[in-house]
Amino acid sequence: MPAAAAATGPQKALAKLGLARDIDLALHLPLRYEDETRVTQLRDAREGDTAQIEAVVTACEVVYRPRRQLMVTVDDGTDTCVLRFFSFYPSQQKALAVGTKLRLRGELKGGFLGWQMVHPSFKPAAGDLPTALTPVYPTVAGLPQAYLRKAVQSGVARADLSDTFPPGITEALKPLVWPLREALQFLHHPTPDVSLATLEDRSHPAWQRLKAEELLAQQLSQQESKRERDALRSPALTTRAGGLHEQLLAALPFQLTRAQRRVGEEIASDLAREVPMHRLLQGDVGSGKTVVAALAAAIAIDAGRQCALMAPTEILAEQHFRKLIGWLEPLLAPQGLRVAWLTGSQRKKERTEMLALVASGEAALVVGTHAVIQEHVQFQKLALAVIDEQHRFGVAQRLALRQKMHEEGQEPHMLMMSATPIPRTLAMSYYADLDVSTIDELPPGRTPVVTKLIADSRRDEVVERIRAQVAQGRQVYWVCPLIEESEALDLTNATATHAALSEALPGVMVGLLHSRMPVAEKKAVMQLFVGGQMGVLVSTTVIEVGVDVPNASLMVIEHAERFGLSQLHQLRGRVGRGAAASACILMYSPGESGKVGETARARLKAMMDTADGFEIARRDLEIRGPGEFLGSRQSGAPLLRFADLQTDTALLDWARELAPRMLDEHPELARRHTARWLGGKSEFLKA
CATH class of the missing domain: 3.40.50.300 (P-loop containing nucleotide triphosphate hydrolases)
Known part of the structure; x- marks a missing residue:
């Protein structure tokens, strides 16, 4: 293989790990560390220790019983040890020739027959011992540790790690006095006297600095997207006396619960503003979110606009469709309006008919799966988008729905619904740019x-x-x-x-x-x-x-x-x-x-x-961490890699308070900080 082609192997593997920029390499932290700073003598070793020894090869042979293996005996002057290799190359055999002095590292197993190591790592015993622990990095096939260590080291050396914290703020949090460059250099090569426990539980000051940096980047990005959204415009949708909203309330075969009325009012007051609504409606299973969405749709339709409701599966979309048709169609028919149905599995004729209704504006409400956001779906005057089980949609899909508005600089009001209540720490962190409405009571007549x-x-x-x-x-x-x-x-x-x-x-x-x-x-x-x-x-x-x-x-x-x-x-x-x-x-x-x-x-x-969905959600976060709650946000917004929402609430509070101040008083530092941590991914945080 030509050298140039060979060189692309590790490069491709680095790209696979997402390590494109120097800063990405600098932030690629070790999984664990190996202590190669000291040599143990065999007479002082203990069974089960992972030890580094220096010894001379006294015998090296291939044996065939009980299976083919390379057996090498070494002597460090205090005792001997047998090394066993079950897979080996001629080049390795040569490197283990009798008389060679080696530095070996592996797990020592003892027994009546003396010390043994299986597949230890080895190199010639030359040069000084390292003064720091050796990092072991997360990697993929085709990317050896040695190559990765060099790449990370040069990434740390080249990356711009200048301080982006506003002057005078580290005093508020004592652990943050470690500058970023020092913190990273330390985490890549900690000194042997460090308490490994503080590295493992990430309580070491170097870790604290990194967590603070990460949480601040995330909060800056959220605040920025909230401000950008607040600068956009949406049509103001107001209710009118005797309008569709009132008619629907009167026609419903049941009374709304207090909680449904409360969240309905929160949504109505959002829709009446020209700033795009960006609200999450959360409520336990069966709390009656669909009727709240129907009432919001009625407000949009009354204002002469269209509403889209998107659900992740056809079965769920059809449930909504059946309920909405039952409630709304009798009220819409006299106005010549319809509820349309769009899914990927529709027959071509039915689909063409529905697309025409959507484009003409005759379909006041469009219900369906992600077929609703495909390119050829043209809305005449979309003003409200409702996304059910929003965590199951990709960020790109949510962005596509927002691009369905024709008017320049305008975007639809967004109402997201979820039956998986979001624990408070998660809402503060990942949904800082979102207003949250909660239906916290079940309709009467539900049996436990x-x-x-x-x-x-x-x-x-x-x-x-x-x-x-x-x-x-x-x-x-x-x-x-x-x-x-x-x-x-x-x-x-x-x-x-x-x-x-x-x-x-x-x-x-x-x-x-x-x-x-x-x-x-x-x-x-x-x-x-x-x-x-x-x-x-x-x-x-x-x-x-x-x-x-x-x-x-x-x-x-x-x-x-x-x-x-x-x-x-x-x-x-x-x-x-x-x-x-x-x-x-x-x-x-x-x-x-x-x-x-x-x-x-x-x-x-x-x-x-x-049976309380919020308590279930809190315990689920404890058991699983935030990943699954955010669902497809993962496809763009990096989940927190270093901070932990359970244990780092003080840092999260600090970052939440600092982010808006930093955007106002130090915009250039804020821009540099977000670019360092999120690169091009901050777009996704805005979905």
Whole structure:
């Protein structure tokens, strides 16, 4: 291979790790450290130590029993040690020739036959010992540690690490007195006397400096995007006496809860302003977010504008569509307006018809999946975009929806909805540019769901319980975690469960629903279940959000230990929607050890302890960290790499307070700081 082509290997691997700029390399921190600063003598070594020794090779041979291996004996003057290599090259054999003095590092295993090391690292024993710990970096195939260490070192040397903190602010936080360059140099090469615990738990002052820098960059970016958004304009949408909003309120077959009325007013006052609304509507499963969205849509339609509602799955979009058509179509028809439906699976003729309605403005409300934001969808006068389960949409998709406004410099009001309540620390950090409305009460008539934890070995009892429920005219969900068997996880797949339940429940219609089925088939199955003809629905998690069948009173979740906490809570929310007493059975399978893993146990315990979505969300953040809450924000906004929202709240408060001041008083420092940390990614934080 020519040298030039060979050189691209590590370069490509660096790009794969996202290490494009010098600052990226400087911020690529070690996973752990190896202590190569001292040499241990074999007579002082202890069994199981990872030690560095200097010794002379006294024997080197290939043996074939019990398998082919290279056996090398070395002597450091105090004792001998046997090195074993099960895979080796002729060049390595040559480097381990008798008489060579080596510096070796590996785990020492002792026994009656003396010391042994398997596949130790080795190099000629020359030169001084290093004075700092040796970093071990996260890497990918084709990028050896030695190459990465050099690249990182030159990145640190070349990067602009000048201080971007405004003068005089580090006094407020004593650990931040470490300058950034010193902090990074130390974290790449800590001195051997450092307490490893402070590096591991990131409480060392060098780590504190980095966390403060990162949180400040994130807050600056959020504040900046909020200011940019506040400078944009949206059409002011106001309610009028006797208008569509009032008509809809009067026509609804139920009373709104106090919480629904409160958030409705918050949204209405946002819509009446010319600044684009950017609001997150969060509420527990079943708290009635769709009707709040319908009321917001009514305000937009009344003002002669269009509204788009986008949901992540076709099933969920169709749920919304059915409800919205029922509520709004009778009120829109007299005005010659319609509710349109757009999804990827539509037939061409129906799709063309819908696109024409949207373009002409006759479709006052457009409901659908991400088909709503495709290029050829042209709105005549879009003013409000509602995104359900917003964390399941990519940032790019949310940006595309915002670009559907025709008027220059204007953008639609945005209402995002989520049934996964966002813990306060996360809202302060990742949603600092978002106003949050919370529906914190359930509509009356909801029955509390009893949650039971049952081992897989008692499956027969569960089937009996299903039989009893169906006999009373009730319906049952059975949720499986995977569609097909995987050798690694010997799971009973949905198809096998469906067959077993069909056999155990003669005379009962048992349906099957999974994500690989054609859309038409999925719809047919859902219609039978919603219509009440189907007694039991075996499903993968496609029913997780939005499915509303008040007659369903039992939810069985198989392999509950494999689900995330908020997912379990979402699934549980599918029952208890009617007046019948409802239950959720979490069926778990202890592993080979007879126990469930610690994380899974924490999740199952939380489900047993509480039905409060906010408490569930708080515990979920504790168990999983922020990653999954933010969902597709990951595709653009880097999640915090160094700071931890659980433990670094003091630093987060500090950054939140400093960011707006810094933008006002030190705009150039703020710009440099954000560019250093976020590069081109700050666009995504604005979605």
